[in-house]
Amino acid sequence: MIKYIITDFDGTLVDTLEANMLAYKAAFEICGYNFSKEEYKKAYGYRFDDMCNCLGVTENKKIREKIKGEKQKQYPKYFDKIKINETLLHHIASLSDMKVAIATTASKTNFDNVMDKVLHATVDATVTGDDVERGKPSPDVYIQAMKKLGCENPDEVLVFEDTEIGIQAAQAAGINNIIKV
Secondary structure: OOOEEEEEOOOEEEOHHHHHHHHHHHHHOOOOOOHHHHHHHHHHOOOOOHHHHHHOOOOHHHHHHHHHHHHHHHHHHHHHHOOEEEHHHHHHHHOOOOEEEEOOOHHHHHHHHHHHHHHOOOOOOEHHHHHOOOOOOOOHHHHHHHHOOOOOOHHHHHHEEOOHHHHHHHHHHHOOOEEEE
């Protein structure tokens, strides 16, 4: 029996693709790199360092930190591009007898900004990329979310995910009840 819901954030509960892409585009260009929507789509869903590796930005840590800092500065400028998945949000709210967590590999800063300024949702637990060592497709974010919810049996969890690497992460955590959004 399902007792817990864990939902991904970016691309699942909120459509942040365009806002993130525009913020990253501005940040990469400020730092002297070209950045296209096609490149971003192939790296979408990865943590920042993995995304940089995917995009071929393998320079020293100082360059990556500058890009990351610029992205965080730019991101709020594009919050008007974020769309809430109202259907999923209402569906989760209708299941009020279940505990709900958001599990994302987004940074805590970016996650908190969107939650505070756009979504305003209340959940039982959150796990961000800052809370785990490894990003998706590692199961870390889902394992940590289950711990925070007090869940000991992955068969009692229903996950909402939008990316293949997110689905792989949930499956690696032992979760088989997954709905691709």
